[in-house]
Amino acid sequence: MNRFAFLLDRLAYEPRRNAKVRLIADYFRETPDPERGWALAALTGALSFRHAKPGMIRxxxxxxxxxxxxxxxxxxxxDLAETVALMWPGEPRANRVPPLSEIVEGLTSTAKLDLPRRLAAWLDALDEVGRWALLKLITGSLRIGASARLAKTAVAALGDHKPDEIELVWPGLEPPYEELFAWVEGRGEKPSALDPAPFRPPMLAHPLEDADYRAFDPxxxxxxxxxxxxxxxxxAGRDEEGRHVARLWSRSGEDVSGAFPDLIEALTFDGAIDGELLVLREGRVQSFNVLQQRLNRKSVxxxxxxxxxxHIRAYDLLVEGGEDLREKPFMERRARLEAFIAREKNPRVDLSPMVPFADWDELAAARLDPASAGAGEDSAAVEGLMVKRRDAPYVVGRPKGLWFKWKHDPMTVDAVLMYAQRGHGKRSSFYSDYTFGLWTEDDAGPQLVPVGKAYFGFTDEELVELDRFVRKHTINRFxxxxxxxxxxxxxxxxxxxxxxxARSARHKSGVAMRFPRVARxxxxxxxxxxxxxxxxxxLIDLRGAARAS
Structure with a gap:
């Protein structure tokens, strides 16, 4: 456990990406199985413990x-982990320091009533850094600047492999990943995915800027x-016994099938589709606010x-009948997708239409007026454009120059800062989370009503200025x-x-903003x-009028 804690501590203070990869790769190279496998699971967010919760730590x-x-x-x-690690009145080295594998096994199998006693014994045995790492493991928010992709890149560095190769075999693997390490180190065969409906890591897009598209040939x-x-x-596909299996995955690889049993029942094809989950009523796409009514429900x-x-509006066809299409050019995949949709005639899956354009100016005009460019009655549900190279393969991650997202310009309002709270991690010393409000009128005169919260969009230098303003002009504390x-x-x-x-009965103001951030x-x-x-x-009324028309 001490070695893993030392790794997390080094990563938290290392700002350079390549140096982080070297640190993780060196740890994997020097640490035996299964310890390194459980460390990889922690770094990629693959661990969860049903009974170990922040409330128990408090x-x-x-x-x-x-x-x-x-x-x-x-x-x-x-930060809860850092606070408890520093305050815990333990006696390091009084007990045996447990290995990471023992801690993971204990957190997974120990009964709920017995877990506090066992956790306290571990905390007594560890030093401050070890306690911090253990508590970070439990809370599930490492916040050390090392993403799952970075950890997989470090695994690839153990052998002659690319990170994308790790991504492709990852969905069929389980901790502690001994077969994965054996393969990358040349000691074993490439892991085979037996899951008939696995998650395949998505391809992502870069924001499109004027300097980008003007330099490209349309x-x-x-x-x-x-x-x-x-x-x-x-x-969807068939398992070894011939049974049809279908799953719905989020962009991050979370299995969300249980929340959409009606859609899963309709996925009778054999393949994998990349698309957008929408709510359709009478053939018309509803707003994201409507879709939210189906999200994160405990019971359906x-x-x-x-x-x-x-409903799924399909963008891309990744697999068809067992054939992996991801290395083929986008236009070939698109032709296969169009034929697939036409053949399947699935009422829950349709095709996202292409937007014709001859030059960038014509495409820019379509972005500003989707209704006149083919989106029709669904134009109010369009948030911009996806611009893709015709010859682009479906590559894991966010490759440069292949896919771009050209979203609508955001809406803005000038709001008054009302409340502030400290952030977490590196921002724990700054008031970086802000509640802001807009003016309204009541019997007592002009009043501010809170309309949202924001905690990003500003630079580090601006954060210092905002923090200084909050401290200087605090009038009350809660x-x-x-x-x-x-x-x-x-x-x-x-x-x-x-x-x-959108309108929201849950908010005091009666409205709810989507993705608010400080622009200036x-x-x-x-x-x-x-x-x-x-x-x-x-703005809500204007969007409603646009949708109605």
């Missing part, structure tokens, strides 16, 4: 330290609508299925939250960008000149 530390002191310390540090590219839904992968009732019928001066004359205006807005700090604008709540309500 309970243990408050039994051993003053609860008020813990609360103040947690507020200041901003004849080398095609375009299609980017729908305002959830990117999914529908995979017949009424919910009938009210929010889900636990970890600071209320910031927000009168008509004294306050700070933020230009907030967002992708969409309006030092030049006094609070009384910030926008009103009616501005957002008007």
């Amino acid at each position: 309970g243990l530390i408050m039994e051993r330290a003053d609860p008020v002191l813990f609360g103040l310390s947690y507020d200041y540090v901003g 004849a080398d590219f095609v375009a299609e609508w980017k729908w305002d839904g959830i990117r999914v992968q529908a995979s 009732t017949p009424k919910l299925i009938a009210e929010f019928p889900v 636990g970890p939250v600071r209320e910031v001066s927000h009168t008509e004359d004294l306050g700070l205006v933020l230009e907030v960008a967002f992708e969409g807005v 700090i309006r030092w030049d604008k006094p609070p009384h000149e910030a926008d009103r709540l009616e501005t957002l309500e008007a």
Whole structure:
């Protein structure tokens, strides 16, 4: 466990990507099985423990330290694992330091009532860094700047392999990945995927900038609508006993089949489709706000299925009848996809149409007016364009120059900063999470009503300025939250960008923004000149009118 803790500690302080890869690869090279396999599972987010939760950690530390002191310390540090690791009154080396494999096995198999005692014994045996690593493992948020892709790149570095090769065999593997390490080190055969409906890592796009597309020949590219839904992968096939198996995967590889039994029942084909999950009513695409009513539900009732019928709008065909098409050019895959959709005639799957254009100016005009460019009555559900090279293979990750996303320009409002809270990890010393509001009128006169929260969009230098403003103009405190001066004359205006807005009964303001972020700090604008709540309500009405027309 100490070696794994040392690795996490080094990664947390190492800013260079290639250096992180070397650190992880060296750890894998020097650490035997199954320890390195469990470390790889932790780095790729493949571990979860049913009974080990943050609440258990809080309970243990408050039994051993003053609860008020813990609360103040947690507020200041901003990270649960780091706070408890520093405060824990343990006796390092008093007990045997457990290996990582023993900890994983214990967290997985120990009964819920016995787990606090066992966790306390581990914490007693470890030093501060070891306790921090153990608690990070339990909370599942390592926050060390090492993604799953980076860890797989380090695995590939153990042999003569590319990271994409690791991605392709990954879906059929399980921790502690002994067969994977044997293959990359030349000691075993390439792992074979036995899953008839596996997840295949998706290809992603880069944002399209003027400097990008003006340098390209438009004849080398095609375009299609980017729908305002959830990117999914529908995979289906037959297992070794001939039974049909179908699954629906999220972009990150999470199996979400259980939330959409009606759609799974309709996936009778043999292959894999990359597409967008949408709600269709009477053939028309509904807004993302409507789709949200089907997402993250604990139970799926017949009424919910009938009210929010889900649908896949297909972008790409990855596998057909056992044939992997990902290395073929996009236009060849597109032709196969069109024939596949026409042949299957699946009422739950249709084809995302292409957007014809002769030059970039024509495509730019289509982006601004989807209704006139072929999107028709579904134009309100279009959030931009996907621009793809005709000869692009389906490559894992975000390769340069092959796929681009050209989204609509975001909507913006000028809102007043109302509350602030410290961030986590590297931001734990700064007030970086902001609640902002817009003006409205009631019997008492002008009032600010909160409309959203944002915690990104600004630079590190701007964060320092925002933190300084929060500390200087705090007028009240509610636990970890600071209320910031927000009168008509004294306050700070933020230009907030967002992708969409909808009415919401769950919010005090009655509206909910999608993906809000700080676009600009309006030092030049006094609070009384910030926008009103009616501005957002008007945007909702405009979108509704566009959809109705």
